[in-house]
Amino acid sequence: MMIFEEVVQRAVEETSGALAAIIMARDGISLSMYLKPEVVLDLETMGIEYANLLGDIMRASETMQAGGVKEVSLTTDRYVVHIRVLNAEYFVALILDPNGNLGKGRFLLRVSAPSLLKEL
């Protein structure tokens, strides 16, 4: 199994409440994704929305001279989403249910970032 598939699957399987994970380019083309077997989500469409949102956030961060964006977490009524920026082109997003373990998911994406970066 390639490292990309391995990372998204492991992030989902090892984080309580995680539903899906996706590695995507900022232009909305997905590189790898994994959905928990029983979960129904339009993951690719969600990923494209996150890609757009990340663009908005990066522009706002520039305006504020806050530097590059590294991580974004988002809690809505239905989901918790954690996004880790990998480089100028790619990001990885983990989607959890509202009671999911965001801290664990964030940790797993952080520690797997270096091995993803080596392949990107």
Added chain:
Amino acid sequence: MMIFEEVVQRAVEETSGALAAIIMARDGISLSMYLKPEVVLDLETMGIEYANLLGDIMRASETMQAGGVKEVSLTTDRYVVHIRVLNAEYFVALILDPNGNLGKGRFLLRVSAPSLLKEL
């Protein structure tokens, strides 16, 4: 001291690495803010950027049918920002340095939200 002033000051003073906090309406008018004495930040301008960003995020969340946005955390090279949505009109944002205790700040904003809401 009014509850608004109390909450922003306490969130900053009791969170390690916190720099400033602001309660703001989504139209960019601030209700209350507190900066750590030695910190220089254009907090009002940052707040307006967050208000705009929150609007973008809320629209994306609607598009994804993910429901209302409750919390947003953002890590950049220079800051960590945690935003808690209070109601349709107001939000509170805490700004930390990159090594600040995001978990503690998030907790403090969460537990103080009900008392803020009573006054809004």
